[in-house]
Amino acid sequence: MAFTFRTIVLKEIYQRKGRMVSGLLAITLGIAVIVAIQSITSVSRQVVAKKLDLLGANIMVLPQGATVDDYFSADVDAPTFPEEYVERIAASMIPGVDNMSPKLSRRIEIDGSSVILTGILPANELASKPIWQASGLMGAELALACAPSQNKESSLTEADLKAQRKAVDSLGMNEVWVGSQIAERLRVNTGSILPIEGRTFKVTHVLPETGTIDDNRIFAHLHAAQLLLGINGQVSNIEIMGCCSEISDGLLGKLRNILPDTRITTIGHIVNTQIETNTLMAKVALVLLVIIILVGSFSIGNYMWANVEERRREIGTLITIGWGRRHIYWLFLAKAIILGLVGGVLGYVVGTVSAVILGPYLAGLEIGPVLAYFWWSVVVAMVISLAGSWYPTYRAARIDPAVIMQEV
Amino acid sequence: MFDIHGLTKTYTRSKQHVHALRDISLRITAGSFVAVTGPSGSGKTTLLLTLGGLIQPSAGNVTYGDQNLYTLPASQLATFRNRTIGFVLQTFNLVPYLTAVENVMLPMLPRETNGMDTLRHALDLLEKLGLADRATFLPRELSVGQQQRVAIARALANDPEVILADEPTGNLDPSLANEILDVLDDLNRSYSKTVVMVTHSPQAAARAREVLKLRDGMLVS
Ligand SMILES: Nc1ncnc2c1ncn2[C@@H]1O[C@H](COP(=O)(O)OP(=O)(O)O)[C@@H](O)[C@H]1O
Ligand SMILES: [Mg+2]
Numbered sequence: 001m002a003f004t005f006r007t008i009v010l011k012e013i014y015q016r017k018g019r020m021v022s023g024l025l026a027i028t029l030g031i032a033v034i035v036a037i038q039s040i041t042s043v044s045r046q047v048v049a050k051k052l053d054l055l056g057a058n059i060m061v062l063p064q065g066a067t068v069d070d071y072f073s074a075d076v077d078a079p080t081f082p083e084e085y086v087e088r089i090a091a092s093m094i095p096g097v098d099n100m101s102p103k104l105s106r107r108i109e110i111d112g113s114s115v116i117l118t119g120i121l122p123a124n125e126l127a128s129k130p131i132w133q134a135s136g137l138m139g140a141e142l143a144l145a146c147a148p149s150q151n152k153e154s155s156l157t158e159a160d161l162k163a164q165r166k167a168v169d170s171l172g173m174n175e176v177w178v179g180s181q182i183a184e185r186l187r188v189n190t191g192s193i194l195p196i197e198g199r200t201f202k203v204t205h206v207l208p209e210t211g212t213i214d215d216n217r218i219f220a221h222l223h224a225a226q227l228l229l230g231i232n233g234q235v236s237n238i239e240i241m242g243c244c245s246e247i248s249d250g251l252l253g254k255l256r257n258i259l260p261d262t263r264i265t266t267i268g269h270i271v272n273t274q275i276e277t278n279t280l281m282a283k284v285a286l287v288l289l290v291i292i293i294l295v296g297s298f299s300i301g302n303y304m305w306a307n308v309e310e311r312r313r314e315i316g317t318l319i320t321i322g323w324g325r326r327h328i329y330w331l332f333l334a335k336a337i338i339l340g341l342v343g344g345v346l347g348y349v350v351g352t353v354s355a356v357i358l359g360p361y362l363a364g365l366e367i368g369p370v371l372a373y374f375w376w377s378v379v380v381a382m383v384i385s386l387a388g389s390w391y392p393t394y395r396a397a398r399i400d401p402a403v404i405m406q407e408v
Numbered sequence: 409m410f411d412i413h414g415l416t417k418t419y420t421r422s423k424q425h426v427h428a429l430r431d432i433s434l435r436i437t438a439g440s441f442v443a444v445t446g447p448s449g450s451g452k453t454t455l456l457l458t459l460g461g462l463i464q465p466s467a468g469n470v471t472y473g474d475q476n477l478y479t480l481p482a483s484q485l486a487t488f489r490n491r492t493i494g495f496v497l498q499t500f501n502l503v504p505y506l507t508a509v510e511n512v513m514l515p516m517l518p519r520e521t522n523g524m525d526t527l528r529h530a531l532d533l534l535e536k537l538g539l540a541d542r543a544t545f546l547p548r549e550l551s552v553g554q555q556q557r558v559a560i561a562r563a564l565a566n567d568p569e570v571i572l573a574d575e576p577t578g579n580l581d582p583s584l585a586n587e588i589l590d591v592l593d594d595l596n597r598s599y600s601k602t603v604v605m606v607t608h609s610p611q612a613a614a615r616a617r618e619v620l621k622l623r624d625g626m627l628v629s
Binding site: 003004005007008011012014015313314316317318319320321322323324325326327401402404405406 | 453457460462463482483486487488489490491493495497498499501503504505506510513514515517518523526527562563566574
């Protein structure tokens with residue numbers, strides 16, 4: 001084995017490994033904390049994004065002056081706007097619009113009981129994922145999305161949702177789907193014939209109970225509903241499934257530009273909450289990062305300073321035998337690099353393991369290792385170590401070699 | 409070889425001035441073996457380290473050949489110490505966590521030399537000093553006499569023209585001291601190295617061919 005600067009650095013570290021552990025502690029713990037937080041938040045972000053995706057619509061286009069309440073109450077005089085807006089959105093090719101679902105809702109009476117008739121376009125007529133579930137799911141899923149720790153996921157699995165959505169791929173002009181509560185009240189089953197406003201419809205589905213307003217809803221084909229209610233070519237809202245990052249990127253503004261006489265909101269402010277949470281977490285992580293870099297550098301500096309102090313005679317000897325400043329620099333910077341490397345790798349491992357173990361308890365999430373954080377950890381640890389070592393190294397290279405004469 | 413002119417060194421510590429060297433002028437010719445004696449605190453070590461390019465004088469200058477040492481940039485002065493001078497110190501100053509042979513290789517590290525060559529050269533030096541079987545020992549596993557011989561091997565690593573020794577026998581008993589003096593004598597005679605040795609022992613001084621006496625920072629003979 002060749003004898004090099006590295007040999008010296010490694011042997012010195014090995015000789016004083018106890019002290020190095022304490023020197024490393026700050027870096028390792030600091031990196032570990034950040035990696036753990038980042039691992040958990042990145043997964044929770046993914047989970048939120050996934051839930052938003054499952055949720056379907058997250059943007060609602062309503063008539064000017066309408067509120068989301070109008071939409072839910074669906075009163076007779078609730079305002080509407082032209083169905084043609086759907087094509088306008090589609091033609092604009094705005095990025096981030098994944099799916100659209102135009103709806104027309106009106107409160108009507110059947111056999112003396114008040115129900116909401118909602119006209120929807122099945123997927124085969126819109127080339128889009130029908131997302132009629134969205135508004136109903138919203139109440140239950142919103143809390144979930146914003147506070148992932150309340151784990152109710154099991155009640156409605158992804159597979160269930162997909163199955164239900166698929167079922168709405170086709171909906172004939174004289175077919176209806178009936179909410180569970182109405183089905184009970186009107187005593188109808190799958191296959192029953194149901195007269196509405198003088199026309200007869202076939203019940204092709206009784207929807208499972210959701211505990212929401214959807215239980216009191218009858219879904220019909222949009223165009224059948226328009227005919228029935230006498231409001232041709234009009235809809236009461238369009239639900240849009242937009243992509244999270246694009247929503248924060250001004251998707252709403254772009255939609256407002258092409259649909260000036262409408263009111264466009266995000267459903268339940270999920271998106272805002274999401275963005276706020278992300279910014280808050282990013283800020284917290286940034287502040288934490290700064291603190292950890294400062295504390296870590298200080299602690300490494302402290303350790304390196306002590307290391308230089310206890311090696312004064314050795315450094316004096318090296319200067320005496322003709323080592324130049326840059327060789328002394330190397331001796332300590334190489335040590336700093338090794339500390340940074342070890343601290344970064346250990347910090348990543350400790351942080352990732354903590355996240356994997358603690359994730360399920362703290363956030364109700366399964367956390368996996370994020371490889372990108374590995375490089376990040378090593379780089380940050382290196383910055384901490386070099387920043388902390390710079391001044392002690394500078395001092396080391398300027399030690400008065402006369403220390404060699406001092407009696408031991 | 410060494411031309412010392414008007415050399416003065418005044419240490420200032422907490423407003424106290426210590427005149428370690430006062431206006432010393434002398435010449436040390438190539439191949440000589442000089443002993444520097446004098447009572448403790450007379451400035452012997454200061455003189456030796458000034459010759460070795462380690463202490464910036466307060467006044468005067470030291471030239472070696474055509475190099476005026478204290479006008480050289482720091483990096484060239486380091487190279488001068490590395491190539492031209494071999495230091496042997498009273499306290500050996502071996503690096504405690506490196507083996508004997510690694511300590512001997514230390515002065516060769518700043519030079520860009522082949523790793524295998526430096527190892528062979530270091531082992532050769534240890535063998536010449538009778539330490540062939542101690543190459544992989546740590547300093548604390550060696551006797552003091554052996555430690556001093558490792559230090560001499562390290563001083564010789566870059567084949568310097570000058571050996572500067574500060575009380576090289578000060579920590580050794582008389583028989584070990586003689587062994588070390590034999591080595592220095594041999595380096596001077598057989599390898600024509602210039603040896604400057606600080607000592608307060610008359611027996612050691614007697615081995616030199618020239619003796620300088622210092623008192624209160626001044627030459628007295
Ligand atoms: N680094 C220093 N700072 C202050 N005074 C010093 C220093 N080194 C040596 N001295 C003083 O200079 C004088 C000469 O010291 P030194 O050269 O070590 O003498 P010697 O080697 O002959 O004992 C002494 O009085 C000593 O105390
Ligand atoms: Mg002395």
